[in-house]
Every structure is written in C-alpha cells, then in structure tokens.
Amino acid sequence: GQQVMQIPQYQHVQEGEDFTTYCNSSTTLSNIQWYKQRPGGHPVFLIQLVKSGEVKKQKRLTFQFGEAKKNSSLHITATQTTDVGTYFCATDSWGKLQFGAGTQVVVTP
C-alpha cells in the first residue's frame, strides 16, 4: 500500500520562528490529510489536500500538495507554544488511512 515518510522526526523551534515539516511518498497519492496530536491527546484533523499543487491556509499554518502529488508540506509561521504536538500526514487509500510516523514539535519560549 501507499506509505508516507515524514521529516524531520523531531523539530525544536524557538517561539516566534517559522518551520516546515515534510511528507514524502515514492508513489502518486490521491490525497493527503494532516492531523495534529497534542501530548497525551488524540489526533485531530487539520486539513485535506486533493489537487495537484493545492495550497491551503489556516491562520499561521500553510499546507501544500506537490505538483506531482508525491509530497506535501506544512509550514507554520511565528510558532507559538500552542503549536506543540506531533503533526501527522496520512494518505487515504479507499477509506484506509495510512499515517506517517509524525513530526514531534517542541517549542522553546
């Protein structure tokens, strides 16, 4: 099945800085979903990307789907302590979500 690889595994960010996390696949993906999981919490849906080159924004978060639909990125500007957590990308293969291993984000005040 489709598998997605996320980099980096860990991201230490100073409050106020920007960072980007990436989700890559060796095969063309039909879609990408992004979820956020706070420490001790459960995954919460953020966004779904379907179209080639699609860009969606949610306040300080910008999500992009690559032109070849083999990669996606999440860019966060002006990081805040509330951004702490693990960000997962996942691809949906006919109702079956396959998650990456996630990028764990730690924010230093």
Place this chain on the structure above:
Amino acid sequence: EAGVVQSPRYKIIEKKQPVAFWCNPISGHNTLYWYLQNLGQGPELLIRYENEEAVDDSQLPKDRFSAERLKGVDSTLKIQPAELGDSAVYLCASSPGTSGYQETQYFGPGTRLLVL
C-alpha cells in the same frame, strides 16, 4: 455535538489476561475504525466497519484480537490473551459516510493499555 467516546481511558492488566475496549462513535456516523498507536508512531488501522460490516480487518491479529459492532453503532475490541507487546494506545475513530474515502475521521481519546 458529543465526540467519540471510549472507555476505559486506562487499563493495566497482567499478560495472558483478557481485555476489552468500548467505543461509541459520533451519532449518525456510519464508519467506525479501530487503530493501534505505539509510542512515537502514527496510528495503524486494525479494523474498519461500515455500519455493522467489517470491511477491512486485514491488519487485525485474529488469533488474539476480535471486534464487533453488532447494531452498527457502538463497538467493542477484545484481546484474549494479552501479550506484553500489546501495550499501546487503542484509538477509535468515526466518519459520517459509508466508505470513509476522503472523509474526515474523528478520533476518540483512546484507551491506554499497559500489559505487565
């Protein structure tokens, strides 16, 4: 609107003992999922139900795991007997449609299982 409800939230058992987890999805959601999440990893699908039918159980270790969703609403996941390697978080999720394809999945708080 109430979210996905799971119980218990925490469970500690000795190996070889049975354990059961319960999930009540969001009202009206037809598709229900059980995931396993190990520490530092993403959730892995165990089984997916469309109404009362298990449409994907290919990742469920059927020698010790079983699940049911008898009336197409709430669901139970059972492990018998539990092994040390079963220690993980068991997440339940639901989505409104009948296929789950490209749908938002809503996750419950999970059951944290520790097998001693």
